Amino acid sequence: MDSRAPIFGFNDARDEIVRTVVDRVVGSTRDPLLAMNEAAYQEAKRLEGSRKPQDIRELAEWQRLARSLGRMHDGERRRRLRELSEEYAWDIAGNFDRRVYQLSSRLLPPVVSALLAPRKLMTVVRDPLKLVSLELLADRVLVEGPLAKLRSLVQRGTAVYVPTHLSNMDSIVFGYALERAGLPPATYGAGKNLFTNPVLSFFMHNLGAYRVDRRIRHNLYKDVLKTYSGVLLERGYHSLFFPGGTRSRSGGVERKLKLGLVGSAFEAYTRTLQSGRERRVFFVPATINYLITLEAETLIADFLSEAGKGRFIIEDDESSRIGRIASFLRKLLAMNAAVVIRFSEPLDPFGNRVDELGRSFDARGREVDPASYVKDLAGKAVIDAARDAQYARELGEEICRAYARDTVVMATHVVAAASFARLRSQAPAADLFTVLRQRDVITVPRDDLAADVVALCDRLRALEQRGCIVLGEDVRLGSGGDIVERAMRAFAGYHSSPVLDSRPDGIALCDTNLLFYYQNRLAAHGVAWDVIAPPGVPSGLQVQPPLPPLEPASSPPPLEEPRGSASSSSSASSRAGEADAHVGSMNGAGGGQ
Amino acid sequence: MSAPGSALPAPSVGVIGGGFWGVALALAASRTGAEVLLYSRREQPQLRGGPRIVRDHAEVARARLLVIAVPSNAARTALRALGDHMDGSHLVIHGVRGLEGEALKTVSDLVREETPARRVGALGGPVQEDELREGRPSAMVCGSRFPEVHAAVTAAFQSDALHVYTTPDLQGLEWASALVGCLAIGVGFAEQAGAGPGLLAALISRAVDSAARIAAAAGAEERTMLGLGGYGDLLASIRLEGRPEVVLGKALARGRTLDEAVAEARLRVEAIPLIPRVVAFAKARRVDAGVFEALETTLKGGAPRAVLDRMFAA
Numbered sequence A: 001m002d003s004r005a006p007i008f009g010f011n012d013a014r015d016e017i018v019r020t021v022v023d024r025v026v027g028s029t030r031d032p033l034l035a036m037n038e039a040a041y042q043e044a045k046r047l048e049g050s051r052k053p054q055d056i057r058e059l060a061e062w063q064r065l066a067r068s069l070g071r072m073h074d075g076e077r078r079r080r081l082r083e084l085s086e087e088y089a090w091d092i093a094g095n096f097d098r099r100v101y102q103l104s105s106r107l108l109p110p111v112v113s114a115l116l117a118p119r120k121l122m123t124v125v126r127d128p129l130k131l132v133s134l135e136l137l138a139d140r141v142l143v144e145g146p147l148a149k150l151r152s153l154v155q156r157g158t159a160v161y162v163p164t165h166l167s168n169m170d171s172i173v174f175g176y177a178l179e180r181a182g183l184p185p186a187t188y189g190a191g192k193n194l195f196t197n198p199v200l201s202f203f204m205h206n207l208g209a210y211r212v213d214r215r216i217r218h219n220l221y222k223d224v225l226k227t228y229s230g231v232l233l234e235r236g237y238h239s240l241f242f243p244g245g246t247r248s249r250s251g252g253v254e255r256k257l258k259l260g261l262v263g264s265a266f267e268a269y270t271r272t273l274q275s276g277r278e279r280r281v282f283f284v285p286a287t288i289n290y291l292i293t294l295e296a297e298t299l300i301a302d303f304l305s306e307a308g309k310g311r312f313i314i315e316d317d318e319s320s321r322i323g324r325i326a327s328f329l330r331k332l333l334a335m336n337a338a339v340v341i342r343f344s345e346p347l348d349p350f351g352n353r354v355d356e357l358g359r360s361f362d363a364r365g366r367e368v369d370p371a372s373y374v375k376d377l378a379g380k381a382v383i384d385a386a387r388d389a390q391y392a393r394e395l396g397e398e399i400c401r402a403y404a405r406d407t408v409v410m411a412t413h414v415v416a417a418a419s420f421a422r423l424r425s426q427a428p429a430a431d432l433f434t435v436l437r438q439r440d441v442i443t444v445p446r447d448d449l450a451a452d453v454v455a456l457c458d459r460l461r462a463l464e465q466r467g468c469i470v471l472g473e474d475v476r477l478g479s480g481g482d483i484v485e486r487a488m489r490a491f492a493g494y495h496s497s498p499v500l501d502s503r504p505d506g507i508a509l510c511d512t513n514l515l516f517y518y519q520n521r522l523a524a525h526g527v528a529w530d531v532i533a534p535p536g537v538p539s540g541l542q543v544q545p546p547l548p549p550l551e552p553a554s555s556p557p558p559l560e561e562p563r564g565s566a567s568s569s570s571s572a573s574s575r576a577g578e579a580d581a582h583v584g585s586m587n588g589a590g591g592g593q
Numbered sequence B: 001m002s003a004p005g006s007a008l009p010a011p012s013v014g015v016i017g018g019g020f021w022g023v024a025l026a027l028a029a030s031r032t033g034a035e036v037l038l039y040s041r042r043e044q045p046q047l048r049g050g051p052r053i054v055r056d057h058a059e060v061a062r063a064r065l066l067v068i069a070v071p072s073n074a075a076r077t078a079l080r081a082l083g084d085h086m087d088g089s090h091l092v093i094h095g096v097r098g099l100e101g102e103a104l105k106t107v108s109d110l111v112r113e114e115t116p117a118r119r120v121g122a123l124g125g126p127v128q129e130d131e132l133r134e135g136r137p138s139a140m141v142c143g144s145r146f147p148e149v150h151a152a153v154t155a156a157f158q159s160d161a162l163h164v165y166t167t168p169d170l171q172g173l174e175w176a177s178a179l180v181g182c183l184a185i186g187v188g189f190a191e192q193a194g195a196g197p198g199l200l201a202a203l204i205s206r207a208v209d210s211a212a213r214i215a216a217a218a219g220a221e222e223r224t225m226l227g228l229g230g231y232g233d234l235l236a237s238i239r240l241e242g243r244p245e246v247v248l249g250k251a252l253a254r255g256r257t258l259d260e261a262v263a264e265a266r267l268r269v270e271a272i273p274l275i276p277r278v279v280a281f282a283k284a285r286r287v288d289a290g291v292f293e294a295l296e297t298t299l300k301g302g303a304p305r306a307v308l309d310r311m312f313a314a
Helices: A006-028 A032-047 A053-069 A074-092 A098-104 A110-116 A118-126 A134-140 A147-156 A170-180 A198-206 A219-234 A260-274 A296-304 A306-310 A322-334 A370-374 A385-405 A411-426 A432-436 A446-465 A473-477 A480-491 A512-525 A561-581 B020-031 B072-083 B107-114 B129-134 B147-157 B170-192 B197-217 B228-239 B244-253 B258-265 B271-284 B290-299 B304-313
Strands: A141-144 A157-163 A187-191 A209-212 A280-290 A339-343 A500-503 A506-509 B012-016 B035-039 B052-054 B065-068 B091-094 B119-124 B138-143 B162-167
Touching: A006 A074, A006 A219, A032 A053, A032 A074, A032 A219, A053 A074, A074 A209, A074 A219, A141 A170, A147 A157, A147 A280, A157 A170, A157 A260, A170 A280, A170 A339, A187 A219, A209 A219, A219 A260, A260 A280, A260 A370, A260 A385, A280 A385, A296 A512, A370 A385, A385 B147, A411 A432, A411 A446, A411 A473, A411 A480, A411 A506, A411 A512, A432 A512, A446 A473, A446 A480, A446 A506, A446 A512, A473 A480, A480 A500, B012 B020, B020 B035, B020 B065, B020 B129, B020 B147, B065 B072, B065 B147, B072 B107, B091 B107, B091 B147, B107 B119, B107 B170, B119 B147, B119 B170, B138 B147, B138 B170, B138 B228, B147 B162, B162 B170, B170 B197, B170 B228, B170 B244, B170 B271, B170 B290, B197 B228, B197 B271, B197 B290, B244 B258, B244 B290, B271 B290
Parallel strands: A141 A339, A157 A280, A187 A209, B012 B035, B012 B065, B035 B052, B065 B091, B091 B119, B138 B162
Antiparallel strands: A280 A339, A500 A506, B119 B138
């Protein structure tokens, strides 16, 4: 592991980072009056009605500010704007403690061990290995993907990890995966609500997490946040974003992303070009796959409740209950390959693939200079928010394709999909809620369910051969019966009521909501019912197979040779393109001449 | 002409494709003062003094704004060859009417697959080749998500005689252009079969509505088909006796076989293979495509009267 990663010097640089952020935010705010008015309005709206003394105090302050803004002269407004930005920037800024990192990196999150037995925290500090055996964990949590390439890339540029998001465990699990992969730690934004737990908060604070207060909705705060993450990227801090924005409520793999923070990478990269110290940015999509999800019950209930759809922050789910976390971890530690973190092929910000030397290649495998994408007519690197928003959008689509291809199918997903198909076949024309209402109505003979699972696995195997999905070990190697058995063992004892129940005449399909949740993992691939496609995304979208792999980089890179062969093929192909002899079918191509 | 760009050197435009449309676009661009390179395999003696003919992809790729004007079946090959000489700084637009293959890929999809360019766009709308060539007033649409592309296209093409409208809905414009190509066959057919102005208007309106839904199922915005790039483009076909799609439709209405009709149209009509694929697409997405089904029947030699009834009923 490389301890030269910038995050190890974060505490020394923090003042400067905050100063840069504040300067940029203040400098780019054209109308301080408008910005502060909007902030005051949004904050007053949020704080009104709260009875907490702290909130009441804040509300009064905002109201005072709102009243006085109109009378202030411009200099004073700028000063207030600076103060506010500074307050926010410090609130966001994190901390990084090497000792805490070294301690925590020894185990699947010490946080977790601490939560398992909070009183043992001191034992953990003295001897971390006592609590959990690392070898044991290595079988439980698998880390896959082009790890050697990633290790090479983090030496050459800034990595932006963009994994799928299912659970509050994700950032912890992902941090562990980075450590296991021999990759330096990444900084990331964590919801402020996660900082309320003193134990969790202690580690988060010291592992480079910065705080995101998702209750604050006004643009000034968002500006500060976005600028903050941009400045970190610009300075080479490897970062972690969950571009889904929030945990997947349905259990499905993200097909639409929120790109605000991701978008800050374009400006960061352009700034490094402008300063003459190009530092390339590499996006690394990843999937975090769980045999069972800690918060499955809450999330799917939220997805299904009409009112819940707007609920962005859930503060009372399983991840806030120590008992649930403990039983989740006991389950996880009892089953092999219960969590798989799979890194995808890294991309440059413009969706091009990169090799281990950090060079970008287009879809045809031709090397391309990433700087060319941010250059204007005169060949100068320029920041252009409108342009970058489009790049971000296209990158988002590319990231979603990577998610689909690197989704790891586990026993619970396949068995849930087979079970849910049974539920549907009982009422073929029914809508989702009618299907879901059949709780504990249907019992499927074991052999039949196993046969369904086998059929499903055949389809999945065909998808895998085209590079469109990945089968977990259990699904790849197990017989139909094995897979059903494993799924039942995974469900049993964790979820509060049985998901599948073993009866004399077969397997009863009990918790239809959870079956729906777990089958949704396969919805985007067309092998499970897809009622969760986000608006604007066609349902059952075909997952695109990956591009042929890049030739392994040979260093030093070959000189002009590939160009020569390319241009000879180009003349051949333009001969083939001779068809322009009869145009006519193009736009408005005036006919009849 | 707009002032802001006037301090900069004249924008350099590269047009790929020496057919009618490519030549017309090259002429329109050179009329605004742009330095224009035209990649063409043919001699273009009529162009003396205007666009400069080049025969090398590397040379045409020196222009930052590249305009693809080759038939859709040649687009992939042309782009692949061109891509060897491009990087991310190129802006690539195309005026190709058509969707590729069973997957109905748009040409801008092909640009992304075959070249490193990301800043892509398309041209569409009712402007006709002869209007462009002769500098007669007309209007066209530039579709791109990138404001830079709009700016470059406007700078390169907008003149007193040509207004460039812009839309961010690139995909919508590409689908609209392709679907209008199909519908123009129907317009020709109906005119020849004796449809009066009222019936014709009804057919066109219903057809455009249906096309808008199909395009929306592909992820486009419905309103793009209803605008200049769709409806406007289709209206232009009413008066265009010589438009190949219209000629083809008329020949079919006179009872000619498809092969005879194609021979009569003299130019390749890209809509012929496209129509059944659009029907299949609409079926898979559960969108009504009655008009396109009727067109498919027409191509197979369905009885004119019955076809007209079917179209009207759709």
